[in-house]
Amino acid sequence: MHSRIPLFVVSLFLFASVLCDAQTATCTNWTFFNTRWPNSNHAARGINRWGTVVGNTHNAGTSLYPAFVRYPTGILNTYFAPNASATFFARRNSQGVTVGWYTDNASPIAHNHGLVVSGSSMVTVDYPGASDTFLQGINRWALSSALTMTLAPSWKRHLY
């Protein structure tokens, strides 16, 4: 009878191990890439259904902070919003419309403005009454989720 106790303990340990493994995702098809400037501070914030990735990067040693679009073919394009010190792309929908925000060059306090980019068109979105607007999501119907800030500061979330 005593000999069954260790067997039970081992079985329990194995069962627990299986449960732990079940809490780790199985990930395959890893593709690693750098932006135009390697070893930089960057983010891959969104991926649409076609595998196009959007985000932001930084040219280390400079003050350049562009946004980027990377296509599944590996082609990567960078973007600077006009009069921006930094540009960020957050999401891109299945129709290829990209949203994000940029930080302006205003002094002494810079502000952030929402961005909608479609093809060669770039439109700024500022929520009425807010000092800062960040467009963070977009779906196929072009509904955008956004974060805004007033000078208080008080953060609010909005749906456009």
Place this chain on the structure above:
Amino acid sequence: MSINDKGVIAGWHYDSGFSFRGFTLANGVYTMINNPKGTASGGGTQVFDINNSGAMVGRYNFDFAFIYINGIFKDVKDPIYAIRVEGINDYGYVSGEANAFYPNSSKLFTAHCQ
């Protein structure tokens, strides 16, 4: 904060203890999305993106990436790098940064996770 084609918004907020709390907002109803492992003081759960199947990605306790599928939280790990996952599409492909704790040596990535 993100929105899927069904109009479900996913994001996070601070609670009164300054810990992160994840949520979804669908048809005016908030649902909390909190990883049970996200219990570190000042840690919690941040949801970054949601796809049309309702799968979500984010992080807990600042440093640990997760994917949330069918009500189950799963850690997303790379064999070599520490990672941060920020986006997910309808086919289960995620995007993010690898070796995210060391920004000046990090790489970006995509991977299929389930």
